[in-house]
Amino acid sequence: MKKTNLLLAGLLACGMASAQKIQPYGALPSKAQVVWNDMEYYMFIHFGPNTFTNKEWGHGDEDPKVFNPTRLDARQWARTAKQAGMKGIVITAKHHDGFCLWPSKYSTHTVRESAWKNGKGDVLAELSAACKEYGLKFGVYLSPWDRNHPEYGTASYNQVFANTLEEVLTSYGPVFEQWFDGANGGNIKQPYDWDLFHKVVYKHQPNAVIFSDVGPGCRWVGNENGIAGTTNWSTLNVKGFSPGAGGPPTKSLNEGNEDGEQWIPAECDVSIRPGWFYSPDTDDKVKSLNTLLDIYYGSVGRNGNLILNVPIDRDGVIHPNDSTRLMELRRTLDATFKNNLAKNAVVTATDTRKNNPEVKVAHLTDGSNATYWATPDNVTATTVKLTFKKPVTFNRVVLQEYIALGQRVKAFSVEILDNGVKKEIARETTIGHKRILRLPDYTTTEVYINISDAKAAPVISEIQLYEAPGMLATPEIRRDKEGMVTITAASADPEIHYTTDGTAPTLNSPMYTPQTEIRLPQGGTVKARAFLRKTKAASPEVKASFDVAPAKWQVVAPAAAEAAKAIDGNTATVWASDKKETQYPHQLEVDLGETLTLKGFTYTPTTNEHIGGVIYGYAFYTSTDGKSWGQPAAAGSFANIKNNPVPQTISFAPVKARFIRLVALTPATEKDNRASIAELGVITK
Template sequence: MFGSYEHTTPAESSGGPTSHSSLRMKKLLIPVLGMALSLPAIAQQAPKPYGALPSARQLKWHDTEMYCIVHFTPTTFEDKEWGYGDADPKTFNPSNFDAEQIIRSAKAGGFRGIVCVAKHHDGFCLWPTKTTDYNISKSPFRNGKGDMVRELEQACRKNGMKFAVYCSPWDRNNKDYGTDKYLATYQAQLRELYTNYGPVFMSWHDGANGGDGYYGGARETRKINNLVYYDWDNTWKITRELAPDACIFSDVGLDVRWVGNERGFANETSWATFTPTSADGKSKGVPGNANDKDAPTGTRNGKYWIPAECDVSLRPGWFYHESQNNRVKTPQQLLDLYFKSVGRGAALDLGLSPDKRGQLHDIDVASLKGLGDLLRKTFGTNIAATAQVSATGSRGKAFPVKNMLDNDRKTYWASQDEVTTPELTIAWKKPATFNIVGIREAIALGQRIDGFAIDVWQDGQWKEVHKGTSVGALRLVRLPNYYSTEKIRLRITDSPVAVTVAELGVYAEPEQLVAPVIRRDKDGQVTISSPASVHAIRYTIDGSEPTASSAVYTKPFELKHPGTVKAKAFGASGSGATESVQFDIPSAGWSIDQNAAKAIDGDPQTVWYSPRSGKYPHTLTLNLGQSTTLKGFTFLPDGSDHRSGTVYGYQVWVSEDGQNWGDPVAEGRFDNIQNSPIEQRVLFRTPKAGKYLRFTATEPTDSKQTWANVAELGVITK
């Protein structure tokens, strides 16, 4: 949130082209080496640029950091995620559409732009296009005179928000899709959007490339060669011609890359440089056929500057579903995503889903406001601004340390060419309490830092509290604990060239005493963590309630027998909610068939999925290694937002030899498991001894999904 290249009015936000030399230091400026320096810098030249560099449009995009993408089409009224393309336009009839309510809610959350889904895969256009009759003019909205793209665009301009468009290349309604006639239609739609609704700060594209659809009534599956069908080189020339300041987003850039997941975060090591290829690495990549596995990290010293966008929906789905009203991400969850996206040099693109009224639900609005409040309280005061800052190996008076504290990304401190591991020290007259350190490089000169460490002065000596790798546009280090100290030190531990630091910040996040997360791996090692920084986590292993005198968690501990671990966060304002997890015997020494090791690894984030081509029932056989008296079993489904193949019905058997199974020891259904994907604990009618346990999934929650998922399968012995 701290420091910016420029904050413009809405009319300026996608204005005329600028060069790197427009990113200048204050007062009288003279261009040097593609950058601009103040007169005193003549004696101390700016560091030479390193590697791939961002364009002027990309620097503006970096300044945006947070924006939202809005999905609202007939699909909303069908209660689907992907429309088939056959919905009657008359179904699109929001009762009280309010563009300003949507835009103001996003702005209250700290977001600075909106991407309007002008056309999704169903092919329905939210503007009165001349390219197809399947558009908003055929709906009852505004008596057939409506233009939702225009209303969202105008609401953005009015509220000082940037505006962008997404027009899906895949069109499940268009009769010409899959033929050589369709491309002209798609390109014409882009021309209409750029010409009539600009300026836009992004042109957004995803990788959906054909499949089943309505296609003018054919109702068939159509496949295309995504390497050539959309002629991306010439299609994107339209963007460059009509929207020269728009960053092109897709799996491969050209300006911004997809991060490779829809969970909203980049890897902790995140490079803005990237070398895109096709999935097999043998040809040029295109949307839907790219090296997505490399996208979360990027490519160190990659060929191009193509930073990552982290997209994730506020709800489990991209479109509104009433059944998901109780699963809207909380402000605390959104803040965590902010640290893992923006705080790793990427951008956060949050999906908003208007309901059938055409407004965001009150729960969504409250969550957005809560995020905005947390951001303002956290980053409103830079504690480093009251400190004395010093540095080793400084380049000279043209690049003073005060540039790191002026809230201006155009100015920066730099080290001498021969100094690639400088140290920066922040010292206060009285101890300061903090839990966040923020660092920005002067990225107009490239991403330079390969490694860094943060030290805290404690008990008369330096104590290392964090080690990191990439920095780039922004690195926010959110420490697990608060520290009170008179000084901290940032050490650059690895850089190929002279170091630049544009902004340096120290912050104290409002204390959030949320329930800790308790995990145990297959070997019996228990870890306890907090989603937010805390002063201390206290825990018990005997089932008693943690108190201010309970053990403080400092490192993983061993629990190889059944037991209940309880933990609670403690802080200056008291204590938070208690988290309690009941563990049985760990899975060390177990084995399982069907290549389902992920189902017994103790990690709920790893999930076994049966083959998509399979059919129910799906069976897993667990070998416990020795005969054990079993009282029941535990089952944890995939709990991610985009899960599928959730098991509803089950049967379980126990055997001593893995051959003779007898009657099931348990059978039934997991009630409400689709909406509440939590651990299921099922007791057998009577305990039974055995070395083997067989779990059979007999029925899915969704009959169209013929596969099954298992995050964790366990046993109950106590």
């Protein structure tokens, strides 16, 4: 009965009751999941006390009056999302600190107790109204972890959280997505009643898609980089798993499970900045256009939905640096997918299902994923041919399955006719809701889409070809141990111009060549842009700020030569503690070679899962003689570093020191006995 209901829901989503002639395959999406998949791209907003305290995970002990945006404008958020091409907004209504962005009657840590609008404000009310005005869907994130509520960790807390959920889900109109994570940290552990929470959601928002590691509406993709697996099934095995630490293996989250028990497609979450909450320290670290394009093609282009976090700043608006980059992305995507070349092709197929008037090859290029073409039941390998009267040049291929009847394709390839001979230009695995291939430019009169393996008769809704405009590679700026700066770009065609005085690079700024010497041993700021002189086209500006270079530094302990990799100025090299050292703590001690006034330190974790050893709990000590260390200058934990392994910046009261010691107290991953450091730095500026 459940399977039949899912089938009917999927069919209703696309209004094709006659598709019953094609037998469904495997787990199927609900109507709400089909609609959700069609959204593809929407905004995440992290906003709260952390915005004002420069923390990623607040402790719940912050004074609620710290939350005081001076000119909060939810309409600006919604307007920006709409102009960026996004279809909705999900906001952190309550993060781990327990602070509620609405005046909840179940908490005393809310906007009611804040200085904003003298406690009379309601962020959720303003945002839900703004979403309605701009035609966007509204979603909410409520963390079950609450570091403020006195009942957290007791038997009564689950009902408190359920009441809080009900309060939100009955007060602000339709909710398209309810975002949960399984965060359950700190010294208090709370057994969550997920069945209760889900019942509350479905009672009041039956069309909401619930996000978590195990859905049931959509799943975490297994990383916070926004990238799905090159193979990505929308089905997942969930028995024996739960949100958070009890979730499925990373590989399963990233790739799904072929023939998985339930339809739980991937949602790819990533922030436009290194962290999730706004920090003025990251105003110059907004992801480049090229990086955002990589993310788009690695999420939407791999059968996932992209939820891109755009944090709200301390004024209460989206920062100009973020909105500028979003508009650049929108213009590029619009230009890329403006002209579907496949519409001009004559489309034929080696195998087409007969006696079903809804199945037509013409549907493959009609621009609608509500129509489809299919093979007979006994055919799981087939070819669709696109023939053009004149040669066409393309570099993007878009394929879509009719997912209301299940995900079927296991493998496919793309060929072209090249000088009278077929030439394979791509070979991939799954398709799902949407698959986008980024290719070099190819010119041909014939394109072949070969489905080589499928779980059942392939049911394809769209085949599209596009010619994306050429992109200028964004420069990358690095500095070595001695303080020498190098600037590179993926292509040798553009000129790279740079500045070190804080001004914006232009064609009149110094040009960088491999022979250029930029020495910044004491630190400084470098800005760079790539230019095409003939067209005056320019890449986005990139900026890198450096502190003292580790030229004089030496590792005191451990004695292993490998330890020098932690201070070599190269984040691609990593020191990891000896595997034989099976117990935390681990430590690295460094002689700076001179006495400096330190104001903090930086820790860059490795992103190589095979190395591991990412540090969570830490203590940082300083010394003038390498013998007397006293109390740590800073101690704590790197919030969310397991899921978001980005460089960490920790500030402390100024202290003179020649020696530093980073002590790794606890690992980010349980049962990981190693500690590792890609780069350790100090802050003197």
